[in-house]
Amino acid sequence: MSLYKRLHDVQAAPATGAKRRDPVLDELRQKIHHTLIDELGPILYDKRLSEDDLRRRVNDQLHAALAQERAPLSAADKAQLIQDVSDDILGYGPIDRLLKDDEITEVMCNGPNAVYVERGGKLEKSTATFVDETHLRRIIDKIVGEVGRRIDEANPLCDARLPDGSRVNAVIHPLAIGGPFLTIRKFSKEKLQVDDLIRFGTLNAHAARFLQACVVGRLNIIVSGGTGTGKTTTLNVLSSFIPADERIVTVEDAKELQLHQEHVLSLEARPPNIEGRGEITIRDLVKNCLRMRPDRIVVGECRSGEALDMLQAMNTGHDGSLTTVHANSPRDTLARLETLVLMAGFDLPVRAIREQMASAIDLIVQLTRLRDGTRRITHISEVQGMEGDVITLQDVFLFDYGMGVDEHGRFKGHLKATGVRPKFTEKLADLGIRLGQEVFQPEGFARKAVSR
Numbered sequence: 001m002s003l004y005k006r007l008h009d010v011q012a013a014p015a016t017g018a019k020r021r022d023p024v025l026d027e028l029r030q031k032i033h034h035t036l037i038d039e040l041g042p043i044l045y046d047k048r049l050s051e052d053d054l055r056r057r058v059n060d061q062l063h064a065a066l067a068q069e070r071a072p073l074s075a076a077d078k079a080q081l082i083q084d085v086s087d088d089i090l091g092y093g094p095i096d097r098l099l100k101d102d103e104i105t106e107v108m109c110n111g112p113n114a115v116y117v118e119r120g121g122k123l124e125k126s127t128a129t130f131v132d133e134t135h136l137r138r139i140i141d142k143i144v145g146e147v148g149r150r151i152d153e154a155n156p157l158c159d160a161r162l163p164d165g166s167r168v169n170a171v172i173h174p175l176a177i178g179g180p181f182l183t184i185r186k187f188s189k190e191k192l193q194v195d196d197l198i199r200f201g202t203l204n205a206h207a208a209r210f211l212q213a214c215v216v217g218r219l220n221i222i223v224s225g226g227t228g229t230g231k232t233t234t235l236n237v238l239s240s241f242i243p244a245d246e247r248i249v250t251v252e253d254a255k256e257l258q259l260h261q262e263h264v265l266s267l268e269a270r271p272p273n274i275e276g277r278g279e280i281t282i283r284d285l286v287k288n289c290l291r292m293r294p295d296r297i298v299v300g301e302c303r304s305g306e307a308l309d310m311l312q313a314m315n316t317g318h319d320g321s322l323t324t325v326h327a328n329s330p331r332d333t334l335a336r337l338e339t340l341v342l343m344a345g346f347d348l349p350v351r352a353i354r355e356q357m358a359s360a361i362d363l364i365v366q367l368t369r370l371r372d373g374t375r376r377i378t379h380i381s382e383v384q385g386m387e388g389d390v391i392t393l394q395d396v397f398l399f400d401y402g403m404g405v406d407e408h409g410r411f412k413g414h415l416k417a418t419g420v421r422p423k424f425t426e427k428l429a430d431l432g433i434r435l436g437q438e439v440f441q442p443e444g445f446a447r448k449a450v451s452r
Contacts (some may be wrong), residue, residue, distance in 0.1 A: 030131070035065045058089055077081055093139045094128040099166070099186065102218045110183040112136045118228075121373015136180050143181055143182075147254075149271065158271075161254045164189065168234075168254075185228070190209070191258050194237050202230065202367075203377045206439045207397050209416050210380070215241035215364055217428040218320035224333040224365030230375040231324040232256050232300065236366060239320055242296055249289040251282060252300035265292065282306045283344075286313070299323040305339050305344030314360035329365040330381040334391050337361075351389055358383060358391045362424055368399075372410045380415075382422040402446025416443040 087096040098107050098117055106118035112130035116123055128235060130136040137434040144151050144160045151158040156175045167185040194208045203211075214221060215238055223238070225231045240260045242248060248264045250257050255268050267289060272279035282299070283306035289297055290313060299310055301324045314321050325340075327333040341353050366379035378399035384392040396416050403413035419442030425435060 006098060007420060021357070032065045034061065045244045055086075055090060058086060062086060069300065074255060092143065093135065094130055095182075095184075098126060098128060099162070099184065102189070105186050107182075107184040109180075109188070111178050111181070117425075121350040121369070121375075132414075133180060136182065137172065140172065140182055142182055143332050144170060150274070154274065155271070159254050159381060161256065165256055165258060167256055187233070187256065187258070191240075191260060192233060192237060193240065197234070197237055200374075201414065202234070202375060203397075203415050206417060207377065210396070210435060210439055211238060211365070212241045213319065213428055214424075215239075215322075217431050217433050219362035219370045220314045220319060220321050220360055221363045221365060222323070222333055222337075222361055223324045223365045223367065224327045224330065224336075226326065226328060226369065227308075228375075229367040231367055234365065235298070235300070235322060235324055236376070238365075239296075239298055242320070244290045246295035247293060248296045248298060249292050250298045250300065251285045251306075252288055253282060253303075257298065257300060259298075265289075265294075266274060283309055286310060290318070294318065295320070297321045301325070302337070302340055304340060307340035307345070308344040309376075311341065311360045327366075328368075330366050330379050330395075333364050333366070334383075334393075354389065354391055355386060358386045363422075364393070370411050372405070372408075374411065376411075377415055378448055382420075382424070394420055394422065396420055396440070398445070400443075400445050405447075413446075417441055418443060 009280050043284050051242070070108050084094075087093050092099060095107050095109065095115060098104055098115070101117075103119050104117045105121075107126075108116040108118075108123075109117065109130070112133050112135060115126040115128045115130075117126050118124075130139070140151060140158075143162065146163070147160045149158050149160045151170055151172055153174065154174075156172045158168075158170045159228070160170070162168060162184070165187050167187070170178040170180065173384070194212070197203055198205055198208055211221075221238060223231050223235050236258050238259070242259075242261060244263070246261075246263070248259060248261060250259065250264060250266045251269075252266070253269045255266055257266070257452045267285045269282050269285060270278065270280040281303065281304075281443050282302075286297070286299060286306045286309040290309075297310070297313055297318055298321070299306065302310055307325075310321065310323055325333050325336055327336040334354075335349060337357055338350065338353050341348065341356075361383045364379065364381045364383065366381065367375060368378045376399055379395055380397040382394045382396055384394050386392070397417055400413040400416050401411070403411070405411055417440050419440060421440050428435065
């Protein structure tokens with residue numbers, strides 16, 4: 001049966017049940033898609049064309065191809081078909097509209113027919129679907145190809161990024177059962193400032209002033225938290241406090257940081273090629289950036305042996321360094337760093353590692369995603385030094401969980417000063433950075449957060 005006849009039969013058939021993808025329309029969409037690829041070819045990848053010019057050419061060719069097919073489509077089906085093909089060629093298929101929705105912070109494709117989004121900190125299922133696994137795989141290939149990455153059966157895992165900096169993770173067969181799987185962590189189109197975090201309730205004005213003083217005063221800061229707690233966003237905001245006349249070198253696995261300064265050099269790790277060669281690790285880049293005369297080193301995330309090189313840099317004149325670590329509390333952050341240092345492959349005594357950490361790290365900023373979906377700084381803790389074999393911590397600010405929740409289930413608590421003045425305030429004062437007593441004025445706690 002011809003495509004024309006099948007389309008005619010579909011149009012004539014009564015609608016029943018829930019809305020599903022029409023296989024005949026999907027076939028027509030794929031046919032027109034291939035026609036446009038053949039007709040336009042290299043034009044689609046011509047960087048000299050503006051986005052508006054490219055979109056206009058695609059739209060003209062799309063209407064011409066559709067007219068050539070002479071398919072009996074309703075106005076609604078025709079408009080939907082044009083939109084689907086346009087999204088596939090110019091964007092990222094069915095999820096293109098989700099990525100453009102500013103209220104959505106994460107897009108998760110659990111296979112072609114299960115697309116979930118995070119909106120307001122809560123997960124919900126989207127109506128978007130792919131035609132089949134091949135369709136989803138084609139979108140994945142397009143994303144990773146744009147940043148020079150690859151994904152295939154030999155390398156079924158891939159981290160990449162979209163042009164706007166959004167973080168992408170893809171997993172395909174044979175690792176993904178029922179997949180492929182695609183997860184996209186979106187970032188704000190606007191570079192968030194500290195005022196935005198205050199407005200969101202992530203921290204308060206006194207804590208913001210304190211953190212600004214710590215960054216300007218060249219203290220070494222670790223931003224810690226679980227997945228999706230806002231570590232990268234917080235790191236971006238903290239880095240905005242770095243003076244404009246300093247030379248900053250950033251090191252990342254996939255570029256996500258959006259620094260506000262002009263004098264920024266960004267280094268990005270590289271995976272091995274198909275022969276398993278050519279890999280450049282985060283650790284390689286951290287070692288190299290020490291030769292680039294940095295005033296500040298910002299590492300997107302310490303997740304392996306580069307933690308040792310980062311600590312050594314902090315202890316050898318590269319003050320004011322910033323990085324993030326996956327951990328659930330300030331105490332866990334130290335344990336995590338200890339483990340990462342051991343992953344460097346050196347048989348170092350535990351005490352020597354802890355002495356390095358106690359000497360290098362000044363402050364730990366702990367982030368948590370609460371049950372109501374909000375992301376809050378729950379601890380700002382000073383690393384004081386060593387007592388025996390134990391690194392001592394002192395909480396300067398804590399989130400007050402004891403204030404309970406409102407009628408909508410949102411936490412009413414906020415970050416409060418404990419009344420403790422950290423030891424390094426004298427160092428800051430020597431640099432002309434003075435913090436008034438109001439910053440550390442203690443507030444009454446209904447119940448303090450537990451420091452583990």
